[in-house]
Amino acid sequence: MLTMAGLAFPKAEGAEIEIRQGGTQLGIELGPGLGRDVDGDPWRDWMRTALRAAATATGRVPRRRIVVDLRAAPSSHRTIAFGQVRRERPPRIILWVDPEADLEALKSDWRGYHELAHLLIPFPGNRDIWFTEGFASYYQYLLQSRAGLISEPEAWTRLLAGFRRGIQDPSGRGRTLRNLSPDMWRDDAFRRVYWTGAAFFLRVDVRLRVESDGEHSLDRALARFHECCLDTDRRWRAAELVERLGMLSIASIWREEYRRTIDQPAEPEIEPALARLGIVSDRTSTIFSEFPEARQLRQAIAGRRTERPDQESGGLP
Numbered sequence: 653m654l655t656m657a658g659l660a661f662p663k664a665e666g667a668e669i670e671i672r673q674g675g676t677q678l679g680i681e682l683g684p685g686l687g688r689d690v691d692g693d694p695w696r697d698w699m700r701t702a703l704r705a706a707a708t709a710t711g712r713v714p715r716r717r718i719v720v721d722l723r724a725a726p727s728s729h730r731t732i733a734f735g736q737v738r739r740e741r742p743p744r745i746i747l748w749v750d751p752e753a754d755l756e757a758l759k760s761d762w763r764g765y766h767e768l769a770h771l772l773i774p775f776p777g778n779r780d781i782w783f784t785e786g787f788a789s790y791y792q793y794l795l796q797s798r799a800g801l802i803s804e805p806e807a808w809t810r811l812l813a814g815f816r817r818g819i820q821d822p823s824g825r826g827r828t829l830r831n832l833s834p835d836m837w838r839d840d841a842f843r844r845v846y847w848t849g850a851a852f853f854l855r856v857d858v859r860l861r862v863e864s865d866g867e868h869s870l871d872r873a874l875a876r877f878h879e880c881c882l883d884t885d886r887r888w889r890a891a892e893l894v895e896r897l898g899m900l901s902i903a904s905i906w907r908e909e910y911r912r913t914i915d916q917p918a919e920p921e922i923e924p925a926l927a928r929l930g931i932v933s934d935r936t937s938t939i940f941s942e943f944p945e946a947r948q949l950r951q952a953i954a955g956r957r958t959e960r961p962d963q964e965s966g967g968l969p
């Protein structure tokens with residue numbers, strides 16, 4: 653594949669930095685306070701890393717163009733204070749960052765991967781916010797471990813901590829997900845809704861892989877969805893996405909897990925998946941089974957992916 657690193661691409665309005673990588677053109681807009689001299693600027697390298705990580709879901713980021721709008725966070729103890737996706741054309745990711753953040757801190761913060769993961773699937777509307785937030789929360793650490801930014805056990809440990817935050821969230825306890833999801837903002841039930849959704853995707857992913865002997869997976873269903881269905885103007889609700897992703901993999905698994913989730917009390921149900929993954933965890937420790945089936949399953953989901961040489965240098969399709 654022809655390498656075009658260094659070629660000038662037309663800038664989006666306001667974009668100071670342009671990156672082209674693996675078929676995605678990414679324009680980075682820098683807000684006041686974020687322009688540094690070129691040598692000390694971490695934004696370009698961070699975004700290259702984030703794009704490479706996001707591509708580990710299906711092999712490519714299924715967006716021709718993305719705008720990343722970086723804004724200086726007023727003052728925060730976090731590297732990335734807050735992130736948001738706007739479904740414009742092209743989609744816009746807004747990240748409020750520490751203006752002094754260094755590259756390593758940016759690469760290790762999950763929020764950049766979380767927001768990019770949102771762009772791997774259509775927005776299902778605010779009533780079904782659990783679906784898109786669960787999806788991004790499930791992938792945020794997996795993208796990091798697959799890209800080699802954190803270890804595979806670390807990805808599981810962080811996922812488990814997330815599920816625990818969802819279980820312990822005092823908001824919305826006892827309400828069904830169908831009922832709670834539209835009220836997530838009003839009732840401040842973010843953790844419960846996000847992580848109940850993430851548990852749905854973990855269970856689906858594990859079942860697809862185990863029940864097909866590795867032929868199916870969430871990644872593969874997603875790749876097929878990108879081929880058939882992402883580039884249309886169609887609006888999707890979660891139930892419709894469940895049906896379509898099921899058609900592209902194993903419909904009964906998606907339907908069963910959806911039914912198990914949507915009208916049950918909103919709480920991350922992870923035990924069946926953890927048993928398959930060979931993970932035993934409590935507040936103080938996490939033990940990973942050495943049984944080959946469990947180890948291989950964990951590796952298949954969260955293990956490091958080998959890099960494709962054209963992705964780093966900005967290959968053109």
Ligand SMILES: [Zn+2]
Nearest residue numbers: 766770785788
């Ligand atoms: Zn999100």
